[in-house]
Amino acid sequence: MRIGVEHLTALSRGCAVLGTGGGGEVDTSTLIARQALDDYGPVTLVTLDDLPDDGLIMPVGMIGAPSVSIEKLSSGNEIDILRTAVEEITGQPVVALMVGEIGGGNGLLPVAWAAKTGLPLLDADGMGRAFPQVDMVSMNVVGLPPQLIVMADERENVVSIRAQDGVWAELIARSISDVFGGSAAMADYVMTVATARGAIVEGSVTLALRIGRAVLDAVEPIDGLLEAVDGVNLIEGKVVDVLRRTAGGFVRGSVSIEGYGRDAGRLVRIEVQNENLVLTEDGRVLASVPDLITVVDSQTADAIATELVRYGQRVCVIAFACNPIWRSERGLQIAGPRAFGYDFDFVPVEELHGIGI
């Protein structure tokens, strides 16, 4: 298929839902994608089977604190700088871009970048959601080393990294994103089509489109959303407290929500590191990474990014199952609750709430 301007509203809504608060807010990225599609025409969405086995795939996105990205805009040339660097270093042409993380604005920017470069976009990503760290990708779950990461900023500083493992990749890349002012454009886990087989989350772009369309088409947006993601609505309430600070290259904090209506008297808290990590009520875990926790407007089901959550918003908190790779032993090691410093084991959201998946 081809992605044109007509798909952006649905894609934007879907990416926001899969962002679980992170990946950057979608409005700016949607505008950037709209401009690029206007200027360069629609983007061809491809699958691995459409590409040559030895062709080079370049997963791309922004790294950093979303609270920074919202103010520190790109120059628009980062993608060309990244592509040139990757092609110079590998001596191979890039045959397709891939979405690094489908969640949030990071699901939309690769559409803009594919339009600008004229490269096809692979219908896949490395997470099936958004996660805050470079090591939290499916390529790392299956054991691929981060052979090549390239980062660029709007001043055209360029850094390329060959890290010993995902954890070192995260440490090095985070520090550079910090030096660049808190955010940077990044190509990470550059790999061939053959290597990508079984190592990426396929169908992510069409999944985001499908979720977005379901919400837009539904008479009751929340119901449409819950059905599309097979999710559970864990509370309807008002945001009564937001703690947010930008430190160490991340946004960290928490959001407290007081229930109303059927949920009157309840108080839940979401812990945030770029993304919504854990939802608790009276110390009990209602949902946690790697499952998805998304705060949405209680009327429109528009997902709200962590950097845009504010006091007084009327919201629902929905949770739904992550891609199965994250529930594997290594998936949980990399992005389960303990990977974020929490002292409890992951329990799937459908077990916690008796919903079917």
Add this chain to the structure above:
Amino acid sequence: MRIGVEHLTALSRGCAVLGTGGGGEVDTSTLIARQALDDYGPVTLVTLDDLPDDGLIMPVGMIGAPSVSIEKLSSGNEIDILRTAVEEITGQPVVALMVGEIGGGNGLLPVAWAAKTGLPLLDADGMGRAFPQVDMVSMNVVGLPPQLIVMADERENVVSIRAQDGVWAELIARSISDVFGGSAAMADYVMTVATARGAIVEGSVTLALRIGRAVLDAVEPIDGLLEAVDGVNLIEGKVVDVLRRTAGGFVRGSVSIEGYGRDAGRLVRIEVQNENLVLTEDGRVLASVPDLITVVDSQTADAIATELVRYGQRVCVIAFACNPIWRSERGLQIAGPRAFGYDFDFVPVEELHGIGI
């Protein structure tokens, strides 16, 4: 000429003097150089005229906080990793190593690395001393951009940088050295022989050897040293206070020295950022960057690295003129007192103390 084990004692003494406290203590690096010369044989010292105009020169050294380097040793393979990365990125073979900074251990490690790689060593460096920052090199003074910097650690993480200018190079490289644990091996300002003409400080290795020999041959080491560098002995005294902390990738602090003998009753203070930056007495500046301030043992004239200065040492503080490039307008902009945050203009040490140069 060829540098063999027999030159190491003099080279080590000379590098320590030119280090002005920084560039890393020389004892570990001397041992590393001794081992490499034993294993691989002597190193050929060359000048620019011995090399082809389009040949690639790789200036090398360690970056970071000397207080870290003294405990966090290299694997010994960093030089091969750096060379491979440089040759892969540029597509050109390296024809010679160059000393990045002649001061301290950084003046000796390139000897070990030249022995290990079998490459000749250029009789030159980028400073004629040691300075704490990546941008404080002669190549930056003459306006060369930092086209290529490569950094590696003992775990074989590799990062390459194309920075917009020297200041960005410093910011990015410092942050990576911090992530690597506080020190890293680095090739910076990789350039061709043709580019290097007029952009480097030639004769630095033989200068260090000459200073070292003069001290070793003198009946009175302090006198031999002062004569060799045309320096002035600004105080003889006892170290009475040392403040030292490792932060932001640097060692920062100060050293207080109380005079004795002819200097009884005097108290001077040295401000340190890896190197000795400024020497003051009662608020009056006795010497400052870019001129060289070196603390030496009052009997042996052995220069003492900032990370090894300690209470009770009997020392002389000597000062002498820097290479003329640093006294140019741009040289002072890059490494004069104001570049380090001091609110005073540079005055040459020979003007301050009426000595001839």
